[in-house]
Amino acid sequence: MTTSDCILETRGLEKRFGGVVAIASVDFNLKQRELRCLIGPNGAGKSTFFKMLTAQLKPTTGQILFDGVDITRAQPHQVSRLGIGIKNQVPDVFNNLTVAENVSVAAKSRDGKARAVAKGKDVMERLGLTALAGRLVGELAHGQRQWVELAMVVALEPKLILLDEPAAGMTADETNKTAELIREVNKSAAIVVVEHDMQFIKQIAQTVTVFHQGRVLIEDTMDKVQGNELVREVYLGKSEDD
Amino acid sequence: MIAHWQGNGGLVAATALGLVLLLALPQVVDPVMMIELTSYVIMAILALSLGLIWGYGGILCFGQSAFFGIGAYAYAIAVINFGDSTIPLLLSIIVPGLFAALLGYFLFYARITDVYFGVITLTVTLILYKVMGATSGSQYVIGTAAIGGYNGIPAVPPLNFPGRPDAALSFDGLFYLSGLTLLAIYVGLRLMLKSRFGQVVVAIRENERRAELLGYDARFYKLATFTIGGAIAGLAGCLFANWGMFISPDVFGLAQSAQVIIWVIVGGTGTLLGPIVGCFAIQWIATKLGAQQVLNANLVLGTILIGFVLLVPKGVVPTIGDAFRRLKFRPYVAPLVEQRRVP
Numbered sequence: 001m002t003t004s005d006c007i008l009e010t011r012g013l014e015k016r017f018g019g020v021v022a023i024a025s026v027d028f029n030l031k032q033r034e035l036r037c038l039i040g041p042n043g044a045g046k047s048t049f050f051k052m053l054t055a056q057l058k059p060t061t062g063q064i065l066f067d068g069v070d071i072t073r074a075q076p077h078q079v080s081r082l083g084i085g086i087k088n089q090v091p092d093v094f095n096n097l098t099v100a101e102n103v104s105v106a107a108k109s110r111d112g113k114a115r116a117v118a119k120g121k122d123v124m125e126r127l128g129l130t131a132l133a134g135r136l137v138g139e140l141a142h143g144q145r146q147w148v149e150l151a152m153v154v155a156l157e158p159k160l161i162l163l164d165e166p167a168a169g170m171t172a173d174e175t176n177k178t179a180e181l182i183r184e185v186n187k188s189a190a191i192v193v194v195e196h197d198m199q200f201i202k203q204i205a206q207t208v209t210v211f212h213q214g215r216v217l218i219e220d221t222m223d224k225v226q227g228n229e230l231v232r233e234v235y236l237g238k239s240e241d242d
Numbered sequence: 243m244i245a246h247w248q249g250n251g252g253l254v255a256a257t258a259l260g261l262v263l264l265l266a267l268p269q270v271v272d273p274v275m276m277i278e279l280t281s282y283v284i285m286a287i288l289a290l291s292l293g294l295i296w297g298y299g300g301i302l303c304f305g306q307s308a309f310f311g312i313g314a315y316a317y318a319i320a321v322i323n324f325g326d327s328t329i330p331l332l333l334s335i336i337v338p339g340l341f342a343a344l345l346g347y348f349l350f351y352a353r354i355t356d357v358y359f360g361v362i363t364l365t366v367t368l369i370l371y372k373v374m375g376a377t378s379g380s381q382y383v384i385g386t387a388a389i390g391g392y393n394g395i396p397a398v399p400p401l402n403f404p405g406r407p408d409a410a411l412s413f414d415g416l417f418y419l420s421g422l423t424l425l426a427i428y429v430g431l432r433l434m435l436k437s438r439f440g441q442v443v444v445a446i447r448e449n450e451r452r453a454e455l456l457g458y459d460a461r462f463y464k465l466a467t468f469t470i471g472g473a474i475a476g477l478a479g480c481l482f483a484n485w486g487m488f489i490s491p492d493v494f495g496l497a498q499s500a501q502v503i504i505w506v507i508v509g510g511t512g513t514l515l516g517p518i519v520g521c522f523a524i525q526w527i528a529t530k531l532g533a534q535q536v537l538n539a540n541l542v543l544g545t546i547l548i549g550f551v552l553l554v555p556k557g558v559v560p561t562i563g564d565a566f567r568r569l570k571f572r573p574y575v576a577p578l579v580e581q582r583r584v585p
């Protein structure tokens with residue numbers, strides 16, 4: 001793969017917390033406008049991986065290249081400005097600000113006032129948040145707060161979007177809408193989605209990467225991954241010694 | 243919180259009320275009380291500076307009096323040397339501003355947070371107390387100004403009309419100048435908080451990580467807020483040195499540092515009016531308590547503080563604001579209800 005069609009690459013990425021290895025030498029490649037799903041049991045290192053990609057955690061060793069730029073030692077705001085947007089696992093929003101203010105703070109990070117206001121309105125419209133514009137985000141239901149965070153990420157117009165469990169706590173209807181939104185945004189941005197909801201994964205999946213104990217177990221199409229013996233073992237919790 | 247201020251109606255009303263009070267009070271209040279009142283106004287500027295840093299920036303600074311004291315000393319030392327007060331007045335803003343910028347740079351860029359930030363800033367002001375107290379020898383002279391250790395600097399020359407040292411500010415003049423300064427800073431901060439910069443500062447207080455993931459360098463915004471707060475506190479210090487025509491290391495003491503925090507707690511964080519109201523109320527009560535012999539003043543003030551923390555934890559102004567909103571708006575019914583159709 002040449003650098004031009006590769007948006008994200010990690011080389012030997014590793015994160016240790018004391019003696020615990022959360023991520024062990026992960027080599028990960030993502031193409032421009034690719035949609036990738038990341039699955040794996042709890043504690044497989046998916047969220048740790050995301051946090052390193054967005055500089056919320058510093059890797060112990062290894063290298064992260066985004067769009068040809070080494071961001072291994074960058075600050076979170078620099079990574080964001082380069083074009084990575086993330087929705088964290090727990091809704092990560094401004095609880096005491098209104099929905100409109102949340103989206104506006106995000107939009108103003110990239111654009112002048114006039115464009116930011118227009119974009120904020122447009123994004124809220126697209127995500128069906130207009131009716132909630134004046135509400136304090138802290139008063140909203142969990143699913144709605146997820147949407148506010150999604151709106152903030154979309155308003156950044158990133159080149160790469162990382163979504164950590166975007167459908168968690170959503171109704172079936174909301175989950176379908178999320179899948180639709182992901183496909184739409186994917187037209188202009190690469191997306192990596194971490195999810196446990198297999199129905200949701202099936203809706204959107206192209207290539208699936210399976211993490212297990214901090215390593216990449218397998219990387220293939222959804223069908224192949226589902227049929228894989230190792231993956232079944234990992235998810236059923238069968239030990240390798242048996 | 244920004245949402246509650248949409249439109250400038252509140253700001254215009256507050257400004258008008260401030261101007262009326264500024265013009266009317268000297269006509270109706272006796273001269274002795276005017277002296278007290280002037281010191282309240284000056285301290286309210288100090289309270290406002292902490293209200294910005296803590297209430298909006300989310301930075302708990304226990305040593306706001308450090309900048310106040312540095313401003314006072316910078317003015318006193320400079321004006322004794324220069325005679326004319328124009329440059330000393332500017333120095334009383336610039337020197338504490340630079341000090342805040344330097345201190346803040348090391349603390350914010352090292353990502354020192356919350357409690358540690360409070361401890362370090364408190365320590366800094368106490369170190370300044372010790373250092374300034376140790377300057378009593380005749381060798382501690384800057385130009386013609388003897389620093390004087392714990393005895394402080396007496397006979398600090400008053401402010402004068404720019405460029406005319408003979409046209410000194412009268413005591414009434416100091417009241418008007420302090421009042422106008424308070425009003426101007428209040429209006430300035432309100433406008434600043436409505437700007438993009440202000441929105442980002444509040445967003446960082448709400449969720450620093452999210453703000454950074456949106457592309458804002460939280461360290462820079464906090465440093466800028468802290469520096470502005472330090473400069474404002476320094477200006478209050480200059481006015482305070484004018485008020486007493488005297489300055490001593492007591493401005494760096496624990497009592498002074500604690501007072502400012504109490505004013506902001508009682509008045510309410512997250513508003514600009516709160517710290518001003520809290521400052522006036524507590525100082526007025528302290529003055530009244532000092533005039534009687536039945537109860538120990540500090541005991542009563544301590545009880546008031548504990549009562550506030552337990553019963554009105556948000557402070558006076560936000561609590562009144564909430565009560566008004568409850569009267570004005572009926573509880574909001576979530577739109578989810580509308581979606582629940584009968585099958």
